[in-house]
Amino acid sequence: MTVKTRFAPSPTGYLHVGGARTALYSWLYAKNQGGEFVLRIEDTDVERSTQEAVDAILEGMTWMGLDWDEGPYYQTHRYERYNEAVEQLLADGKAYKCYASKELLDEIRAEQEANKEMARYDANHPKIKAVNDAAKDGDPCVVRFRNPKEGSVIFDDQIRGRIEISNSQLDDLIIRRTDGSPTYNFCVVVDDWDMGITHVIRGEDHINNTPRQINIYEALGASVPTFAHCAMILGDDGAKLSKRHGAVSVMQYRDQGYLPEALMNYLVRLGWGHGDQEIFTPEEMVKFFDLHDISKSASAFNTEKLQWLNNHYIKTLDADYVAKHLEWHFSDQGINKETGPALADVVRLVGERTNTLVELAQQSRYFYEDFSEFDEKAAKKHLRGVAKAPLELALSKIEALSSSDWTTENLHQVIEAVCTELEVGMGKVGMPLRVAATGAGQSPSVDAVMQLIGKERMIQRIKLALDYIAKREANAQ
Incomplete structure (x- = not known):
């Protein structure tokens, strides 16, 4: 079996640090296993997805050196395939059409909450059953997956161990909306099946989606991938990492003067380790990476540690290579590199004293300007x-x-x-x-x-x- 991993961001924003770490872990595991890494753009949220965000994701991946073997695939280009899979489930009796309006479902949910019952969709609710029985072909409807009512979903998470969720806690989720568009949880399953994904490495916020998706894999007759859910990244104050902690997007770190090697080395250590080693070449990361060495605990982002790593790479990487990255900052700060010495010579002389390329450019200005x-x-x-x-x-x-x-x-x-x-x-x-x-x-x-x-x-x-x-x-x- 060829190991196949994927990174599947939604283009509703830039490539953030958490997503970049997920991409890195997926990339490393594929490389470690001699497998393949797939890039997929999950753009079914048409209203919030933008081409600008797609470009930013691709730019961030390229800047970090996370090359993909297949893709990028776009979910909006695969609607015909999703509908084919929906029709298969309908024909097999594993999905059904539901004609209940949003207003009716809200009314039922309010009643359930008032009665202190679990607020959930129930196809056998008298009001829903009455609407569905009275419906005619052509009436607006959604398609719902017929989730099993008995038993449990059990999977061995490569990071968190055995996880079991009772099917009684899962309702019949919508897999196709009234407008005919497929939903996220369904598209993901069909994509993973078609693309031969063997291992899904993603954030812990997806754990609740996993049992629902496993049931859909099995209903379609697809192989169920192996799952690994990574803990979140926190700010240095213990709160969830956000804009107030500084840069969140990968390219913001580029703009702030970090080398991709430093950010990659820092991110790989945010939850994974190999003994006491702190500094890794990309080749060492690939060689040593193991899903079982990823911590279950959340990791705190420490900017000082990132700066220390960046200083190390500015000092130790080939000066001509660092100079290529420094060029961007010279341009950004309006310094003409043609009016002074070769940038590589400046890197060799000044680089040791700086933590970022922004500082390096600032401290080198006198070489180029009177x-x-x-x-x-x-x-x-x-x-x-x-x-x-x-x-x-x-x-x-x-x-x-x-x-x-x-x-x-x-x-x-x-x-x-x-x-x-x-x-x-x-x-x-x-x-x-x-x-x-x-x-x-x-x-x-x-x-x-x-x-x-x-x-x-x-x-x-x-x-x-x-x-x-x-x-x-x-x-x-």
């Missing part, structure tokens, strides 16, 4: 009269360097030479140069920063710093 003012606090501390001589001597030595000599090593020697000649410590030279180079008081190693900024820009910026010192001295007189 400035006319310095950070007030940094300039006040480091661009004083005492810095004039070190900056002037450094300027003369920098101007003497040829283009071929413009290396980090030679610039480091320039700084050391200035320190030696003026008999001052490294900080008395390095800090004024850092402020001159970047406009601020913090940066990676100043010799490496100067090398990436380039000779002409450094000369211009040191002169700007000397002008600042001159004006400051003039104003003090």
